[in-house]
Amino acid sequence: MFRKILIANRGEIAVRVERACREMGIRTVAVYSEVDRHALHVRYADEAYLIGPPPAGESYLVIDKVIDVAKRSSAEAIHPGYGFLAENPVFAERCEKEGIKLIGPSAHAMRTMGSKTLARKTVRAAGVPVVPGTVEPIVTEEEVFRVAGDIGFPIMLKAIAGGGGKGMRLVRGEEDLRSSLRMAKSEAKSAFSDDSVYIEKYIENPRHVEIQILGDRHGNYVHLGERECSIQRRHQKVLEESPSVVITPQVRAAMGKVAIDAGRAADYEGVGTVEFLVDKDVNFYFLEMNTRLQVEHPVTEMVTGVDIVKEQIRIAAGERLSLRQEDVKQSGHAIECRVYAEDPDQNFMPCPGLITSLRTPGGPGVRDDSGVFEGFEIPIYYDPIISKLVVWGKDRQEAVVRMKRALGEYIVTGVKTTIPFHIRVMNNQHFLEGTFDTNFIDKVFSQEEKERELPHFHVAVIAAAIQLFVDERKQAVARRPVEAGEPASLWKYASRPGLPKFR
Amino acid sequence: MNYIATIGGREIKVTVEEVGVARYLVTSDGKEHLVDAHQVQDSVWSVLYGMGSFEVDVQGRDEEYEVLIDGDCYKFSLMNEQRRALIRAGGKGAAGKALVTSPMPGKVVRLLVAEGEEVQSDQGVIVVEAMKMENELKSAITGKVKEIFVKEGEVVESGAKLLLVE
Numbered sequence: 001m002f003r004k005i006l007i008a009n010r011g012e013i014a015v016r017v018e019r020a021c022r023e024m025g026i027r028t029v030a031v032y033s034e035v036d037r038h039a040l041h042v043r044y045a046d047e048a049y050l051i052g053p054p055p056a057g058e059s060y061l062v063i064d065k066v067i068d069v070a071k072r073s074s075a076e077a078i079h080p081g082y083g084f085l086a087e088n089p090v091f092a093e094r095c096e097k098e099g100i101k102l103i104g105p106s107a108h109a110m111r112t113m114g115s116k117t118l119a120r121k122t123v124r125a126a127g128v129p130v131v132p133g134t135v136e137p138i139v140t141e142e143e144v145f146r147v148a149g150d151i152g153f154p155i156m157l158k159a160i161a162g163g164g165g166k167g168m169r170l171v172r173g174e175e176d177l178r179s180s181l182r183m184a185k186s187e188a189k190s191a192f193s194d195d196s197v198y199i200e201k202y203i204e205n206p207r208h209v210e211i212q213i214l215g216d217r218h219g220n221y222v223h224l225g226e227r228e229c230s231i232q233r234r235h236q237k238v239l240e241e242s243p244s245v246v247i248t249p250q251v252r253a254a255m256g257k258v259a260i261d262a263g264r265a266a267d268y269e270g271v272g273t274v275e276f277l278v279d280k281d282v283n284f285y286f287l288e289m290n291t292r293l294q295v296e297h298p299v300t301e302m303v304t305g306v307d308i309v310k311e312q313i314r315i316a317a318g319e320r321l322s323l324r325q326e327d328v329k330q331s332g333h334a335i336e337c338r339v340y341a342e343d344p345d346q347n348f349m350p351c352p353g354l355i356t357s358l359r360t361p362g363g364p365g366v367r368d369d370s371g372v373f374e375g376f377e378i379p380i381y382y383d384p385i386i387s388k389l390v391v392w393g394k395d396r397q398e399a400v401v402r403m404k405r406a407l408g409e410y411i412v413t414g415v416k417t418t419i420p421f422h423i424r425v426m427n428n429q430h431f432l433e434g435t436f437d438t439n440f441i442d443k444v445f446s447q448e449e450k451e452r453e454l455p456h457f458h459v460a461v462i463a464a465a466i467q468l469f470v471d472e473r474k475q476a477v478a479r480r481p482v483e484a485g486e487p488a489s490l491w492k493y494a495s496r497p498g499l500p501k502f503r
Numbered sequence: 504m505n506y507i508a509t510i511g512g513r514e515i516k517v518t519v520e521e522v523g524v525a526r527y528l529v530t531s532d533g534k535e536h537l538v539d540a541h542q543v544q545d546s547v548w549s550v551l552y553g554m555g556s557f558e559v560d561v562q563g564r565d566e567e568y569e570v571l572i573d574g575d576c577y578k579f580s581l582m583n584e585q586r587r588a589l590i591r592a593g594g595k596g597a598a599g600k601a602l603v604t605s606p607m608p609g610k611v612v613r614l615l616v617a618e619g620e621e622v623q624s625d626q627g628v629i630v631v632e633a634m635k636m637e638n639e640l641k642s643a644i645t646g647k648v649k650e651i652f653v654k655e656g657e658v659v660e661s662g663a664k665l666l667l668v669e
Contacts, residue, residue, distance in 0.1 A: 344576075345569065345576040345578070346606070349606060349607065349638060350607060350609075350633045350636050350638070351607055352607060352608055352609070352633055353607070353608060353661060356545050357544045357545040357547075359544065380607075380608055380609050380610070380632075380633045407574065408558075408573065408574070411544060411547055411558070411560070413544065413545035413546050413547060413560065414545070419574070420571055420574040420575070420576060421574075422574075423573065423574025423575075424574055424575070427574075454575045454577060455573075455575070456557070456572045456573065456575065456577070457510070457577055458531055458532070459550060459552060459555070459557050459559060459572055460559065460568075460570035460572055460577035460579070461508045461515060461517060461531055461570075461577075461579065461581070462517070462529050462531055462536065462538055462550070462552065463540065463548050463550050463557075463559040463561050463570060464508070464561050464563060464568045464570055464579075464581050465506050465508070465517045465519050465529060465531070465581060466519055466527055466529065466538065466540045466548070466550075467542075467548070467561045467563060468506060468519075468563065468581055468583070469504055469506075469519040469521075469527070470542075471563075472504065472583065
């Protein structure tokens with residue numbers, strides 16, 4: 001086992017990894033930028049090294065600096081967390097060359113799964129279902145018509161070199177195919193100077209469900225069941241749960257097997273996540289594989305009792321998986337809410353700044369993976385995540401009410417947070433019933449919220465009026481002119497007989 | 504003391520009278536309530552009122568209030584009745600001018616207008632970046648850019664004056 005690990009990250013995930021290391025008796029090395037000197041991940045570490053100015057491109061993302069600290073501190077391994085260098089094959093190669101173990105998959109596996117088309121090709125060869133369509137570019141118009149007819153409308157035309165929605169066209173019927181193809185090609189040409197396109201079946205109102213897998217270098221794999229991640233805002237996950245209400249034990253076993261096949265096809269070592277689109281008939285299709293520890297890993301930990309980070313470190317140290325598939329048991333239900341410093345009532349505008357006061361939730365079944373404290377100033381340079389609030393309940397119903405209860409206890413002042421947003425989701429009828437897909441937040445929920453009547457308007461006005469009353473009185477006292485011979489101190493003023501007293 | 508709360512064009516008269524330590528007699532919309540209110544944590548009040556115990560986060564700035572209760576955000580304006588009378592008597596005052604300020608600490612990425620340029624209400628005038636996200640800030644009124652207080656690349660605090668439209 002390693003004696004010392006460098007954590008090339010910051011915030012809640014760096015703290016999460018440090019917690020695992022501390023429990024395993026491994027010394028931790030933190031790196032930090034100039035703006036993070038006070039951060040929790042520095043204070044919780046056994047050693048900490050400054051690696052540069054605040055912008056990530058000059059600190060957390062600079063491979064040379066991270067490697068240099070690893071050498072100076074004689075760390076044997078590097079945990080990259082998520083984001084930053086976590087899925088960078090150049091960094092993985094550099095670690096291999098320097099003889100430092102990267103806690104993650106090989107550069108080769110990262111490259112295979114990092115490319116959309118290569119990943120699709122690789123897993124399809126292993127028998128993993130992918131969204132029906134072509135892998136190779138389609139050249140002639142006749143071929144487009146033939147393939148579209150084979151897989152059936154609606155279809156998506158996508159640029160091979162694509163990304164960011166450019167060169168993508170949804171086609172609902174044959175009559176639109178010719179003009180859509182022309183537009184997709186011309187968009188692809190101008191955006192990527194490559195006009196080749198491929199065809200994919202369009203999955204309407206899909207759910208996003210992912211499977212957590214673990215694999216060791218001895219060829220053993222297990223999966224830890226699914227996470228339901230359909231609650232997204234603009235394609236970003238904001239809330240996750242496990243299990244998913246639509247996944248039956250049979251489907252879970254089938255998805256788990258397929259996810260392991262996908263991992264095996266890439267010789268995957270470590271912890272990874274295979275993402276699927278699930279249609280309304282619970283057909284599932286490979287979307288992509290994330291070759292890192294996921295933000296939402298705690299929900300899986302809560303229902304399986306497996307510490308995924310510890311397991312990840314053991315795998316990297318060359319140990320065999322500590323459990324077999326038949327040892328994995330899901331129990332109860334877990335939900336995670338991502339708490340961000342964003343204002344849900346002003347279009348989720350980021351709100352960096354000083355946390356002036358903080359009250360974190362507690363009680364049965366509550367876990368708060370936080371990276372902040374009262375008096376911490378959230379920097380403007382990084383992801384505005386404050387913490388991940390996770391709850392466990394014996395079933396989904398208990399988990400939902402427990403989450404609502406915990407969110408109500410959570411108070412952060414000084415910055416706006418997404419806590420109120422999550423409370424509103426917990427109250428939403430569709431969420432309670434489990435009837436939602438990836439469009440739910442942007443289309444259904446936001447509309448329903450606009451029409452909802454708020455129950456406590458009078459309390460709000462009364463509290464605000466009292467606040468204003470108190471503020472005005474403070475100002476009036478402060479403005480009171482100081483006459484000659486009159487005591488300036490308010491203490492003395494308050495003690496003088498005959499004057500009105502406020503208390 | 505008398506106040507006027509305005510929400511969605513509707514005005515509600517509110518009076519506050521202190522009747523004991525942290526105890527207030529409040530009338531709102533003609534109803535009288537005895538309220539026990541303690542400011543317990545920064546902007547958060549613990550309010551005992553009627554049969555209920557509420558935690559209320561009160562954020563007020565320039566008579567505009569945002570109040571959070573149970574995850575719901577109540578937005579309204581609240582003004583001292585006397586003060587409102589004074590402002591009404593004094594005419595428009597600062598009306599016709601609109602100061603664009605930074606709603607968060609961040610960095611000025613781009614100025615979209617120059618001094619002297621005509622702008623429409625709701626037109627984007629400046630881009631401020633915070634936490635890897637660019638946010639376009641808009642002019643509240645139609646007019647001319649009178650003054651720009653910042654340069655591109657400048658780091659600004661929350662509430663910093665960015666530019667003035669007149």
